[in-house]
Structure formats: structure tokens, C-alpha cells
Amino acid sequence: MAISTATKAATDALAANPAPVSVGAQEVHRWMQSFTWDFDKNRTKYSTKYKMANDTKEQFKLIAKEYARMESVKDERQFGSLQDVLTRVDAANRVHPKWNESMKVISNFLEVGEYNAIAATGMLWDSATAPEQKNGYLGQVLDEIRHTNQCAYINYYFAKQGQDAAGHNDARRTRAIGPLWKGMKRVFSDGFISGDAVECSINLQLVGEACFTNPLIVAVTEWASANGDEMTPTVFLSIETDELRHMANGYQTVVSIANDEAASKYLNTDLNNAFWTQQKYFTPVLGMMFEYGSHFKVEPWVKTWNRWVYEDWGGIWIGRLGKYGVESPRSLRDAKKDAYWAHHDLFLIAYALWPTGFFRLSLPTQEEAEWYEANYPGWYDMYGKVYDEWRARGCEDPSSGFLPIQWFIENNHPIYIDRVSQVPFCPSYCKGESTLRVLEFNGKKHSFSDQWGERMWLSEPERYECQNIFEQYEGRELSDVIAEGFGVRSDGKTLISQPHTNKDGKLWTLDDIKRINCVFSDPLKAL
Amino acid sequence: MTIEVNGGRRGLTDPEIAAVIMAAVPDKPLETQRKMNYFMKPRGKRINEYEVLCCYSQPTPDWIPGGLDWGDWTQKFHGGRPSWSNESTEMRSSDWLAHRDPAFRWHALYVKDKAEEWRYTDRFLKAYSADGHVRSIDPVWRDEVLGDYLGAFGFYEYGLFNSHSSVVRDCLGDTLRMSSAMIGLDKVDNAQMIQAERTFLSKLVPGFPESTDIPKQEWTKGTIFKGARELVQDIWQATYDWNEILFSGHMICDPIFGQFVRREFFMRLSSYYGDNLTPFFINQMQLYFSQTKGITTDMFHTCLGADVEFGDYNNRLMRAWANKWLPRTVNALKDFMAIYATIPEIKGVSDKAAIEAALVRVFADWKRDFADPINYKVDTAALVKTVLSGLK
Ligand SMILES: [Fe+2]
Numbered sequence: 001m002a003i004s005t006a007t008k009a010a011t012d013a014l015a016a017n018p019a020p021v022s023v024g025a026q027e028v029h030r031w032m033q034s035f036t037w038d039f040d041k042n043r044t045k046y047s048t049k050y051k052m053a054n055d056t057k058e059q060f061k062l063i064a065k066e067y068a069r070m071e072s073v074k075d076e077r078q079f080g081s082l083q084d085v086l087t088r089v090d091a092a093n094r095v096h097p098k099w100n101e102s103m104k105v106i107s108n109f110l111e112v113g114e115y116n117a118i119a120a121t122g123m124l125w126d127s128a129t130a131p132e133q134k135n136g137y138l139g140q141v142l143d144e145i146r147h148t149n150q151c152a153y154i155n156y157y158f159a160k161q162g163q164d165a166a167g168h169n170d171a172r173r174t175r176a177i178g179p180l181w182k183g184m185k186r187v188f189s190d191g192f193i194s195g196d197a198v199e200c201s202i203n204l205q206l207v208g209e210a211c212f213t214n215p216l217i218v219a220v221t222e223w224a225s226a227n228g229d230e231m232t233p234t235v236f237l238s239i240e241t242d243e244l245r246h247m248a249n250g251y252q253t254v255v256s257i258a259n260d261e262a263a264s265k266y267l268n269t270d271l272n273n274a275f276w277t278q279q280k281y282f283t284p285v286l287g288m289m290f291e292y293g294s295h296f297k298v299e300p301w302v303k304t305w306n307r308w309v310y311e312d313w314g315g316i317w318i319g320r321l322g323k324y325g326v327e328s329p330r331s332l333r334d335a336k337k338d339a340y341w342a343h344h345d346l347f348l349i350a351y352a353l354w355p356t357g358f359f360r361l362s363l364p365t366q367e368e369a370e371w372y373e374a375n376y377p378g379w380y381d382m383y384g385k386v387y388d389e390w391r392a393r394g395c396e397d398p399s400s401g402f403l404p405i406q407w408f409i410e411n412n413h414p415i416y417i418d419r420v421s422q423v424p425f426c427p428s429y430c431k432g433e434s435t436l437r438v439l440e441f442n443g444k445k446h447s448f449s450d451q452w453g454e455r456m457w458l459s460e461p462e463r464y465e466c467q468n469i470f471e472q473y474e475g476r477e478l479s480d481v482i483a484e485g486f487g488v489r490s491d492g493k494t495l496i497s498q499p500h501t502n503k504d505g506k507l508w509t510l511d512d513i514k515r516i517n518c519v520f521s522d523p524l525k526a527l
Numbered sequence: 528m529t530i531e532v533n534g535g536r537r538g539l540t541d542p543e544i545a546a547v548i549m550a551a552v553p554d555k556p557l558e559t560q561r562k563m564n565y566f567m568k569p570r571g572k573r574i575n576e577y578e579v580l581c582c583y584s585q586p587t588p589d590w591i592p593g594g595l596d597w598g599d600w601t602q603k604f605h606g607g608r609p610s611w612s613n614e615s616t617e618m619r620s621s622d623w624l625a626h627r628d629p630a631f632r633w634h635a636l637y638v639k640d641k642a643e644e645w646r647y648t649d650r651f652l653k654a655y656s657a658d659g660h661v662r663s664i665d666p667v668w669r670d671e672v673l674g675d676y677l678g679a680f681g682f683y684e685y686g687l688f689n690s691h692s693s694v695v696r697d698c699l700g701d702t703l704r705m706s707s708a709m710i711g712l713d714k715v716d717n718a719q720m721i722q723a724e725r726t727f728l729s730k731l732v733p734g735f736p737e738s739t740d741i742p743k744q745e746w747t748k749g750t751i752f753k754g755a756r757e758l759v760q761d762i763w764q765a766t767y768d769w770n771e772i773l774f775s776g777h778m779i780c781d782p783i784f785g786q787f788v789r790r791e792f793f794m795r796l797s798s799y800y801g802d803n804l805t806p807f808f809i810n811q812m813q814l815y816f817s818q819t820k821g822i823t824t825d826m827f828h829t830c831l832g833a834d835v836e837f838g839d840y841n842n843r844l845m846r847a848w849a850n851k852w853l854p855r856t857v858n859a860l861k862d863f864m865a866i867y868a869t870i871p872e873i874k875g876v877s878d879k880a881a882i883e884a885a886l887v888r889v890f891a892d893w894k895r896d897f898a899d900p901i902n903y904k905v906d907t908a909a910l911v912k913t914v915l916s917g918l919k
């Protein structure tokens with residue numbers, strides 16, 4: 001059309017219809033796929049053995065400004081609730097103390113996952129070639145910043161308003177002392193960002209988000225609310241509204257490589273490894289946080305696990321990907337066995353190492369013991385009676401001179417750390433599936449607790465070289481390690497961590513620990 | 528009561544549960560230090576909300592300066608490359624977590640601003656269209672310049688946007704990572720706004736093509752954007768050092784080439800050609816430019832250039848990078864000069880003297896804000912002369 005007639009046509013069009021006109025997000029998004037162009041160096045900086053297709057689409061069709069609008073509406077609602085009514089009713093002081101402690105860990109550790117997901121999706125944004133697929137990952141980059149800030153907000157809120165700020169106020173500095181941290185880094189940090197880009201996507205999106213996000217983010221809100229905490233549901237359910245897009249991103253990752261020959265060779269192995277990696281930590285840790293970190297129970301962890309991990313994810317979600325050649329991971333069956341006892345095994349160790357935490361732990365009460373026995377028959381004979389013995393020896397009392405870790409030493413039950421997952425285990429006293437395997441490489445011993453991790457290590461030992469806390473702290477006295485890691489409260493002597501949440505119970509200090517003279521040793525050296 | 532509670536009973540409102548909880552809650556708080564991140568050094572007098580919510584969220588070991596964690600990575604890349612490492616950049620820092628967005632925007636504040644901009648854009652476009660403003664745009668400006676060249680410039684913004692992906696993956700600090708993602712999103716927003724303007728015009732002007740075909744042809748095959756395209760491609764894909772990506776994009780290329788094209792070409796000229804629509808969008812891009820400038824000058828001048836231990840070294844490296852990227856940016860601008868031959872000349876506005884004055888403004892701004900702080904010696908008059916030699 002010639003230029004002058006276009007102007008006339010515009011004038012005529014306006015005369016015929018002067019209705020206001022704007023532009024919608026989808027009208028812009030429609031052109032996104034054409035925003036890129038071919039050039040020699042156009043390739044990803046992160047190698048992957050898979051080839052992501054150039055025409056991969058994305059279903060949410062967001063542009064930058066529409067994304068911002070959508071998220072800011074959710075933010076208004078969420079922060080409005082927190083700052084207004086929940087603060088007025090003093091909600092943070094109406095949370096069960098045990099749960100107040102659990103949120104120190106849950107929110108901060110989830111924050112690490114969210115934070116690393118920023119970098120992980122940055123890598124995927126780089127790896128994808130299709131602009132729509134890049135756009136989907138970009139949205140997730142921003143979401144994960146949001147979630148990092150939101151998780152932080154929970155600790156920030158509990159610190160400012162709640163009953164025990166210690167640990168909420170400095171988790172980012174004290175979290176590295178204890179035995180749960182390195183394992184958390186494997187699943188939530190390095191597992192998302194270090195490796196083949198698609199393998200990382202499988203870890204983050206296909207397993208982390210599609211499989212464990214449901215238990216983590218949704219179930220946690222039920223446990224929270226039962227224990228009086230309405231802050232966590234307010235924030236976590238708002239996080240969850242973004243997760244649908246992330247799971248779709250994971251789905252699209254698989255779709256984008258489905259026609260690639262490498263997929264038929266490697267995809268199921270990568271999925272199996274990713275599933276085992278994630279479940280090895282989450283299965284015991286989530287179960288432990290829920291059941292041992294609460295007073296009021298929602299349902300036994302094993303039921304939640306079976307419903308969400310085994311049936312929904314292993315069955316339905318993976319089933320939907322069946323047409324792309326994806327199979328249910330072979331390790332799922334072993335994981336199912338672990339879902340029954342592994343969290344009980346882990347709590348025994350976590351409680352024994354309580355001084356290295358940044359939270360207070362509590363022994364099961366009489367009514368909790370009954371609940372455990374009813375839901376996990378055989379619980380008392382294995383765990384309950386040990387807790388009774390520890391309690392009788394005064395493990396809660398600072399003047400007792402007794403730390404439960406001594407019980408493991410006295411009874412010759414060494415605690416090892418699995419090199420690949422960094423999860424501690426006690427092969428001579430556990431009901432879960434852990435067994436001790438020790439291998440030597442380059443003059444260094446490595447312990448493993450299961451065949452799947454051992455296989456990963458055997459094929460690529462250079463990926464799993466991280467020293468564990470026993471190697472790091474070997475020869476050092478416990479109170480020294482705690483002081484160096486800033487594990488004390490603002491009075492400079494009382495520990496952040498405590499072995500009880502009794503409001504009238506005495507609090508342990510660095511001196512109480514020092515008197516016991518507990519020195520770390522590396523169990524691998526004794527072998 | 529039983530400790531298993533189902534059916535969605537809530538501890539805050541269920542009297543039976545609440546009574547048990549309240550009996551367990553300590554009579555007074557156990558800890559008096561209520562400020563999260565109390566241990567950190569704030570940029571201002573007090574730790575602000577942005578610092579609370581963002582700082583030290585990154586779990587880096589202490590051998591990456593600034594980190595609070597210890598030890599090795601629990602999983603590495605195939606072959607053993609670490610998750611994050613000091614070798615990912617030539618820059619050195621005594622604290623990779625020191626950067627702050629001068630506006631202290633965490634996610635909620637960032638999206639709130641952009642959401643407002645979007646709502647206002649929608650209202651503005653409705654008023655603009657109902658008002659019939661579009662009739663006054665010079666047809667050549669509208670169809671050639673906005674249709675082709677503004678569209679082609681969208682690819683520049685899109686390419687720079689993509690240069691942020693590896694920065695978001697590789698950079699060594701939490702505030703750096705968040706800032707990089709945000710300034711990256713602003714760049715794709717610019718590209719999308721350009722497309723939005725073109726789609727909008729196509730709704731008002733029958734026959735105006737909203738397709739990206741011709742702009743893409745211009746960007747990939749034309750001569751006007753040839754230098755810019757090659758420059759952007761190399762920032763995006765040929766550069767691996769995340770600091771060099773940010774430096775070349777935001778301290779050299781965009782404050783010179785981007786500023787000239789947006790501010791001195793599209794924004795300044797548009798009103799002379801009866802176009803009041805383009806300035807509406809370019810003004811938003813200029814807002815993002817100034818926010819980004821605040822961020823990247825904090826990164827490179829306030830933090831790296833002034834680092835107590837490595838400041839001198841970093842400034843020397845920045846000067847070396849400037850030597851590498853400045854000539855290419857000047858060349859991109861020289862190519863762009865050919866655009867003036869495609870529009871009807873307006874005396875005192877788009878003639879040679881006016882173009883020269885615009886170039887002088889851009890280079891003077893760049894010298895003051897970007898070259899002087901790193902002690903980079905530059906003859907801006909010579910650069911202007913080189914660029915002007917591209918005028919047809
Ligand atoms: Fe997230």
C-alpha cells in the first residue's frame with residue numbers, strides 16, 4: 001500500500017470507529033518466536049548431549065510487563081495479609097514452638113533451592129534455542145528471584161514478630177555448621193546448576209519441582225496451619241502459583257529433546273539419577289521435618305509420599321511423558337522402601353548431633369511415641385526406647401554432661417556420610433535401606449549408603465569430591481566448631497540450637513558443651 | 528486431645544488446638560536480636576529490606592570472596608569443573624556480595640514498578656488511539672522508520688537481552704545475579720515494546736505491517752545495523768567472562784550506540800515528524816537505561832573499581848576492555864549514520880550540524896559517566912569525526 005493512502009485509510013478508519021484500542025500481551029508474544037536470528041557463533045555456552053529443538057513453543061505466552069502485572073497482584077495480596085491482619089492478631093506468637101523451629105530450616109533451605117534455581121534457569125535460558133522456550137525459562141528466572149525473597153520473608157517475619165528469632169535471623173550464616181547442610185546443597189544447589197544443562201533441568205523441573213515441590217510446598221502448608229502457622233501458607237501457596245509454569249518448562253524441555261537420538265540413549269538414565277539424587281535427601285528430610293518438627297500431625301509421611309511421589313509423579317506425571325520414551329525410574333522401588341523408615345533413621349542422627357543445628361529439636365513426647373508406633377509398627381523397639389534412654393540420662397538438661405552422640409560411640413554405631421548425597425547414615429543401627437560400601441580412590445576413602453549413588457560415583461568420581469563434615473571437623477572440639485560457625489545467640493554464650501522446646505527448660509551454653517569435651521573424628525580413618 | 532488433626536483444622540482458629548499451642552509458647556521471646564542478617568554490613572546506615580531479603584542468599588564457600596560457607600561443591604560439572612569459581616571472570620574482588628541496586632529493588636518492588644508501567648501503557652494507548660493522534664505522523668517516518676528501522680532496533684535489544692543468560696548462570700554474587708536478571712528483563716521488555724508499538728500501529732493504520740519480516744531482513748542483511756549486529760552477537764555469544772559481558776554491553780555499547788539510537792535519533796526526531804507515540808515507549812526504555820546505569824556503575828565503579836585490594840587492577844582491566852569494545856561500538860554508530868539518508872531532512876534537526884551536536888552529547892555523557900571514572904583517556908572529538916564519516 002502506498003504511503004499516502006495508508007494515512008487516508010487511517011483517517012477513514014478512525015472516522016468509522018473511534019473506539020479506544022490497545023495492545024494485549026498475547027498479540028506481542030505471537031511474534032516472539034521470530035525475535036532471534038541465525039549467526040555463526042549462536043550456540044549455548046553450556047554443553048549438553050541433547051539437542052533442543054528450534055521450534056519449541058511455550059504455553060503461557062507472557063511478556064515482561066504482563067508477567068510483572070500478574071506477580072505484583074499476587075504480591076499485594078500476600079504481603080497485605082502478612083503485614084495487616086496476621087500481624088494484628090500476633091499470629092507469629094500463636095505458632096507451636098516446635099513448628100517455629102522447623103520453619104527456620106524449611107524456609108531457609110527452600111530459599112537455597114529457589115536461589116540456585118535462578119542460576120539453573122539462567123543456564124536453560126542460554127541453552128534453549130527457541131525464543132519461546134527461552135522466554136519460559138526467563139519467566140522462571142524471575143520467579144525464582146521472587147521465591148528467594150519470599151522464603152527470606154518468612155524467616156524475616158518470624159524473626160521480627162515471633163517467639164524465638166535466633167536461627168531465623170541468621171540462618172544464612174549458621175546453616176553450614178550441621179549435618180543437613182551439605183546434602184541440601186547437593187539436591188538444591190549443585191544438582192540444579194552443575195552438569196549437562198538438560199540433566200540439570202531434569203533435576204530441577206522434572207524431579208525437584210514436579211515431584212517434590214508438591215510435598216514440600218503444598219503439604220508443608222497443611223502441617224503449618226495445623227500447628228498454628230498461617231504465615232507459611234500465605235507465602236508458600238503464592239509461590240506454588242508460579243510452579244505450574246515451571247513444571248510446564250520441565251515438560252517442554254523433554255518435548256524439545258524428544259526427537260533427538262540422544263534422548264533414547266540417555267534420558268532415562270539421567271532421570272533415574274536425578275530422581276535418586278533428589279529423593280535420597282528429600283524423602284528422609286521432609287518426613288523428618290513434618291513428623292518430628294511438629295506437635296500436631298496431619299498424616300503419616302509414608303502416606304503423603306506414596307500419594308504424591310509414587311502415584312502422582314511416578315505414575316501419572318511420568319506416564320504423560322511416556323509418549324516421549326520416558327519411563328518410571330528404576331530406583332523408584334528402592335525409594336519407596338526408604339519412605340517408610342529413612343526419616344526415622346535420620347532424626348535419630350540429627351537429634352544426636354543437635355548442637356550443630358541452628359534450630360531447637362525435641363524428643364518425641366509420650367503421645368507422639370504412641371502415634372509413631374500406631375503408624376509405623378516396630379518404631380518403639382528401634383527408636384522409642386533409645387529416646388527414653390537419652391531422656392533418662394538427661395540429654396535435655398545442660399548439667400547432665402550427656403550428648404546423645406555419646407550413645408552412638410558407646411554402642412559402637414559409627415555414623416558415616418554418603419559421599420554422593422552427603423546424607424549421614426548409621427549402617428549398624430537403622431531400619432531403612434542404607435548399607436555401608438567403602439571405596440578407595442586417589443588415596444582417599446569414600447563411604448556410600450546405596451547402590452545408585454555408588455554407581456554415579458563410580459562412573460564420574462571427579463564430580464563428587466566434596467569433603468564431609470567429619471573430614472572437615474576432624475580433631476576439633478565441638479564447642480569450638482559451634483563458636484566458629486556463629487552458632488550462639490546474642491548473649492554470646494547460649495546456643496541457638498537446643499535439645500528441647502520446653503518453655504521452662506534450661507538452655508545450653510557453649511560452656512556446657514565444652515565441659516563434655518566432644519571431639520570430632522572421621523569414621524573412615526578407623527576402617 | 529489427639530495429636531493427629533485432619534479435615535483442615537487450623538491451629539490459629541481452632542480453640543482446642545490453639546489452647547495446646549498457647550500453653551507451649553514461651554512467656555517471653557527467647558531472643559532479643561530480631562533483625563534478620565544483623566551480622567552484615569549495610570550499604571547505608573541501617574540494613575534495609577532489600578539487604579535482608581537478598582544478601583547472603585547465595586551459598587558460596589569463603590574461597591569465593593564474600594562467601595560464608597566452607598568447603599567444596601557437592602556436585603560438579605562433568606569433568607570436575609566447579610559450580611561457581613573465581614576463574615569465571617578476569618575481574619577480582621575482595622567481596623563478590625558487595626553490589627547493591629542503588630534503588631534497593633527486590634522482586635516485589637521491581638515488578639510493582641513494571642506493572643504500573645504496563646497499566647499506564649494500556650491507558651495511554653487507548654487515549655492515543657481514540658484521540659486520532661496517529662493521523663499526524665509523517666508517512667515516511669511512520670512506514671520506513673518505525674516500520675523497518677525501529678523494528679530492526681528491536682533485535683539489538685533482544686540480542687543484548689540474551690547476553691544476560693550466562694551472566695545469570697555464572698556470576699558470583701546474589702545481588703549481582705538478581706540485578707543481572709532484572710536488567711536483562713528490561714532489555715527484552717524494550718524489544719517487546721517495540722513490537723507492541725508496531726502491532727498497535729498496524730491496528731490504527733490499515734496496511735501497516737506488524738510482521739517482523741522486514742525489520743529482520745534489515746537487521747540481518749542491511750548495512751545500517753551491520754556494525755551493531757556484529758557487536759551484539761559478540762557480546763551475546765562470543766564472550767564468556769560474565770563481567771566482560773556486562774561491561775561491554777552496559778558500559779560501552781549501550782551508553783553509546785543504544786543511547787544515540789534511542790535518545791538522539793528516535794526520541795528527539797520523532798516529534799518533528801509528528802510522532803508522539805514513539806517517545807512514550809522510548810521514555811520507558813530510557814527509564815530502564817538510567818536504572819541499569821545505576822546498577823552497572825555500582826558494580827564496576829563503586830565495587831570493583833574501588834575495591835581496596837584489587838581496584839587498580841580492575842580499573843586497568845576495564846581500560847583494556849574499553850580498548851577492545853569502544854572501536855567496535857564507534858563503528859556500529861558509523862554504520863547507523865546511513866539512516867539519515869532515508870528520512871526527509873529538517874534543517875537544524877536532522878542535518879549534519881544537528882547530528883554532530885547529538886553525537887557530541889552522547890560521547891560527552893559517556894566520557895563523564897563511564898570513561899573518566901576508570902581513568903580512560905579518550906579523544907571524543909576524534910570519535911565523533913569517525914562516526915560522522917558514515918553519513919551518506
Ligand atoms: Fe521456585
Ligand SMILES: [Fe+2]
Pocket residue numbers: 117144209243246
Ligand atoms: Fe520453581
